[in-house]
Amino acid sequence: xxxxxxxxxxxxxxxxxxxxxxxxxxxxxxxxxxxxxxxxxxxxxxxxxxxxxxxxxxxxxxxxxxxxxxxxxxxxxxxxxxxxxxxxxxxxxxxxxxxxxxxxxxxxxxxxx
Numbered sequence: 001x002x003x004x005x006x007x008x009x010x011x012x013x014x015x016x017x018x019x020x021x022x023x024x025x026x027x028x029x030x031x032x033x034x035x036x037x038x039x040x041x042x043x044x045x046x047x048x049x050x051x052x053x054x055x056x057x058x059x060x061x062x063x064x065x066x067x068x069x070x071x072x073x074x075x076x077x078x079x080x081x082x083x084x085x086x087x088x089x090x091x092x093x094x095x096x097x098x099x100x101x102x103x104x105x106x107x108x109x110x111x112x113x
Contacts, residue, residue, distance in 0.1 A: 008077075008087040015077040029082050036075040043068040 006014065019026055027035070046063050049056040080087045106112055 008091060011073065012077045012081055012087060015074055016081050019078060019081075026078060026082055029079065032075055032079050032082065036072065036079065039068065039071040039075055043072060 026032070043065065046056075046060050046065060046068060048054050049060055050065075077087065079085075080090075
């Protein structure tokens with residue numbers, strides 16, 4: 001039986017604990033931003049080749065998209081910790097903003113019908 005999914009707060013806490021014990025210390029914010037960009041690029045490459053028009057390289061064929069997404073989440077949590085962002089609260093505010101802004105917009109978009 002699988003464990004329940006961690007909350008965003010638990011993800012942030014787990015990343016912080018790992019970095020400060022096993023990883024020794026946080027990389028600088030700029031280094032982590034660069035790593036985040038690199039990880040997003042890795043996911044983009046796999047998506048473009050697996051689901052887009054490019055052919056998949058043999059070296060990417062066995063790549064786990066979920067693992068690539070988890071890499072992104074990890075670095076994002078590290079950046080949030082470093083900059084004092086509570087991802088749970090930020091997500092809730094963002095969801096509220098999107099819900100108000102887009103309440104009818106997508107329903108009325110003929111491209112989505």
